[in-house]
Amino acid sequence: MQDEPTPIELTKAVADFLRSDITPLISGHQAFKLRVAINILDLVTRQLTREEGSDAKEVERLRALLGLDGSIAELNRVLAERIARGEVDLATPGLAEHLWATTMDKLAVDQPNYASYKRELGRGG
């Protein structure tokens, strides 16, 4: 077991430093790049916070949907292949729900301010 602070706490500390102490000192294109850098650290923090939980649920859904076991990457590959071959489609019970849940979990990390995501979140996640 590694010592603390956790990666989440460390990443957040760097993001906060850049945001509060460095942002006021920088302008122009470098300021734009700094904003991108801060956005990246915020994304990493969100992913570190949420990934374990959302991956576990995604694997559980994939196992039920596909009737087999494997890593999250393997299971996604199998699902992609089955959709491509037409063996699984929106009429398959659970597929739409699975894709929605998985996509919502991605947006929660990638872009929680995306308007489509906020709208769908308002429908109950």
Place this chain on the structure above:
Amino acid sequence: MIEAALSRSVQRWCKGATGATCAAKLSGGASQETWRFDISHPDGPIGAILRRSPKGYGAAPTRAAGLAAEAQLMQLAYEAGVPSPRVLHVLVPEDDLGTGFIMQRVEGETIARKILRDQEYAAARPRLARQIGGILAGLHRLPQDKLPALRSRGATQEIAEFERDYRSLNWPKPVFELALRWLRDHDPGPSVETTLVHGDFRNGNLIIGADGVRAVLDWELAHLGDPMEDLGWVCVNSWRFGEIDKPVGGFGSREELFAGYEASGRKVDPERVKFWEVMGTLRWGIMCGGMMQRFREGPDHSMERAMIGRRASETEIDLLRLLAPRGS
């Protein structure tokens, strides 16, 4: 120095011009650059834009029409009354500026978020969806016998091409597979009519002023194909910049777009428009994947590129909203 070369160039073809000043690079990749500069003239400075491939970068990427074709299309559009900058000069070897062209600078705003939020454009905004319909109708009516040589692409070929691009990324995405499946099942086949298609007509590629659209830019993806492609692409959610209930670039409704198009004497096929909107959403998603790949493997190891890779999920939620909408 680019200003020296521009000075020599403008004095050759612009009557009365005495030189070029204030050259500044607006954007530039490895193969294509855009510069703004002023032509010094006794009647007052003339605002100009240079689009060029620097020397040694003649080859255009496969999907691009090339700068010479772009210049020709903008000039044709200008002559037909489609808002477009006037092309002032097509570069020749004596210019020593590479290949490309110089056009008149049109003042106005291209940054989508500003156009959608700033007070300055408040009066223009409600009219834009309809105006865009009329502009697209004019663009699709450009005389085909005067067009430069362009690639020809219909729905079936585009599906195959995007599928190949997607598979080459080796990036299995169930939502993209679902979209590809939907596209194959809904392939409308060849369009009744083949016209010029702009290929990247969207909020962000339009110069807009308080009076509305002043110029259509970025003709590099122009090709021959289904005119409904442009109507679908302008509606892709990624170009609504948050105004998701106004499909046409965040400005207005499809009905307004279609009315503007049909008022100019052309017919809309809403089913095809929907097909191209789904295609366009997937297209941008695959492009995000391409950015991720180039970030990983290519010379451009920039943070911006990396973050665009993480925007693919935005197109996944938009594809689900189009193909598997949930109850309201």
